Amino acid sequence: MPNRPIPRRKGHWFWGCLLEMISDRSGFLIDKHEEHGDVFISRALVRDLMFVRDPAVVYAINVTHWADFYKPEYVKSMWKPFLGNGLVPNDGESWKRQHKLILPGFHKKRVDAYASTMVAFTERMLDRWKEGERRDMRLELNALALEVVADTLFDIDIGKGDSETIRDALADISEILVTDADKMIPRPDWWPTAENRRKKRAIAKIEEIIRRVHEERLTSQKDHGDLFSHMVFVEDEQGRMSDKQLRDEAMTLIFAGHETTAHALTWTWYLLAKNPDKVAKMREELDRVLQGRRAEVDDLPNLPYLEMVVKESLRLLPSVWAYAREAQRDLVIEGYEIKKGQTITISHIAMGRNPEYYDNPTEFRPERWTREAERALPRGAYTPFAGGPRVCLGKQFAMMEMRMILATLLQRLEPNLAEGFEPDFVTELSMHPGERGMQATVRFR
Numbered sequence: 001m002p003n004r005p006i007p008r009r010k011g012h013w014f015w016g017c018l019l020e021m022i023s024d025r026s027g028f029l030i031d032k033h034e035e036h037g038d039v040f041i042s043r044a045l046v047r048d049l050m051f052v053r054d055p056a057v058v059y060a061i062n063v064t065h066w067a068d069f070y071k072p073e074y075v076k077s078m079w080k081p082f083l084g085n086g087l088v089p090n091d092g093e094s095w096k097r098q099h100k101l102i103l104p105g106f107h108k109k110r111v112d113a114y115a116s117t118m119v120a121f122t123e124r125m126l127d128r129w130k131e132g133e134r135r136d137m138r139l140e141l142n143a144l145a146l147e148v149v150a151d152t153l154f155d156i157d158i159g160k161g162d163s164e165t166i167r168d169a170l171a172d173i174s175e176i177l178v179t180d181a182d183k184m185i186p187r188p189d190w191w192p193t194a195e196n197r198r199k200k201r202a203i204a205k206i207e208e209i210i211r212r213v214h215e216e217r218l219t220s221q222k223d224h225g226d227l228f229s230h231m232v233f234v235e236d237e238q239g240r241m242s243d244k245q246l247r248d249e250a251m252t253l254i255f256a257g258h259e260t261t262a263h264a265l266t267w268t269w270y271l272l273a274k275n276p277d278k279v280a281k282m283r284e285e286l287d288r289v290l291q292g293r294r295a296e297v298d299d300l301p302n303l304p305y306l307e308m309v310v311k312e313s314l315r316l317l318p319s320v321w322a323y324a325r326e327a328q329r330d331l332v333i334e335g336y337e338i339k340k341g342q343t344i345t346i347s348h349i350a351m352g353r354n355p356e357y358y359d360n361p362t363e364f365r366p367e368r369w370t371r372e373a374e375r376a377l378p379r380g381a382y383t384p385f386a387g388g389p390r391v392c393l394g395k396q397f398a399m400m401e402m403r404m405i406l407a408t409l410l411q412r413l414e415p416n417l418a419e420g421f422e423p424d425f426v427t428e429l430s431m432h433p434g435e436r437g438m439q440a441t442v443r444f445r
């Protein structure tokens with residue numbers, strides 16, 4: 001195929017597109033793809049960034065050529081102090097080994113067994129709530145998702161203290177990582193800045209909790225049937241995972257496994273609050289199928305509209321709004337020449353707003369997710385969990401968790417936003433409503 005020209009966005013003579021990007025990251029992707037098309041390049045300080053929302057190119061990067069792309073070096077160095085060599089930033093042979101060791105821990109049977117915990121914890125949360133009080137759904141759903149991950153993956157019933165420690169530490173870390181990423185030239189970790197000290201303190205707090213659970217597991221030599229036990233005791237020809245690797249994987253799972261889901265649920269709440277007709281449809285389905293009893297994992301195939309709502313929410317307001325790769329060699333994909341070392345941002349949020357694939361893309365319309373319509377979508381056009389071998393390891397877990405929690409919330413609550421409240425749209429590592437949260441008034445049915 002002949003080489004296709006890649007439009008170049010001219011930015012500021014010094015910053016390139018950096019300042020534009022920082023001021024509104026997701027808006028930048030959506031608007032600039034509209035302006036320049038499915039693939040374009042723009043400079044951020046000294047680095048040329050390629051942005052992609054062409055499904056065929058995304059599919060090739062995720063699937064056909066997955067081994068030719070690693071996580072970008074600047075992303076890895078940003079993650080390093082926190083996630084070390086955990087699955088998210090890892091690459092090459094080391095990633096292959098870790099992936100093979102951990103994958104059985106996400107077996108469908110094991111994940112399905114977590115459904116009842118997800119429902120029970122949601123009910124426990126609602127039992128504490130009182131009619132008419134104001135709640136920040138972002139905070140509540142974050143705490144809930146953290147409790148779920150702690151219990152199902154680590155078998156720790158997170159006490160209020162631990163939960164708050166992890167939540168506050170993660171919030172600190174996320175904020176600092178994003179500030180580092182925006183600088184494009186991260187300061188070395190040993191640099192004694194206030195931010196680096198705050199980051200180190202936050203990381204140490206989570207490490208302490210992981211170390212405690214690890215020691216308990218080694219002392220008791222007991223497999224709790226959770227993912228952490230699996231990671232402690234699983235072996236291959238090279239033996240067990242090192243303590244350092246185990247720490248890195250545990251950090252990765254705590255981080256990747258709760259904020260992403262919590263924010264996706266927060267946006268689903270927002271979209272439902274704005275669309276009472278969709279709530280009515282969900283209710284009709286839930287009441288008909290469940291007849292007032294608790295949702296169970298076996299009910300999910302009978303709740304297709306619930307799944308459509310989740311898919312549509314992940315299209316319109318995806319918590320992971322983009323992800324990045326770096327080419328490991330020169331190659332041509334769909335006629336686009338990609339040089340070794342090229343950093344590529346896969347503009348997942350912009351893909352979801354492309355009218356070529358989604359009519360009236362800004363409209364929240366779960367009904368668009370019929371089986372036929374989904375089959376007609378080009379491969380690579382919907383990748384909220386990325387795709388190919390580097391697909392999100394927690395995809396089934398998250399899809400189930402979102403549905404179990406939403407079903408339980410909707411059975412008892414009226415989704416709403418507190419009077420006069422409109423959220424902010426903050427795109428950091430994940431997209432969330434910022435410090436003002438997602439304010440709602442508790443209204444039981």
Ligand code: HEM
Nearest residue numbers: 087088256257260261264320323384385386392393394398
């Ligand atoms: C709605 C919720 C979630 C979304 C939208 C999401 C999205 C993603 C995306 C886009 C990636 C690829 C990132 C990249 O390549 O740079 C990813 C990777 C990953 N996610 Fe998730 N995720 C979610 C929930 C979870 C949960 C619940 C877990 C664990 C329990 C999890 C664990 C992971 C892991 C371990 C990886 C790295 C996989 C690898 O490279 O081998 N995620 N996720």
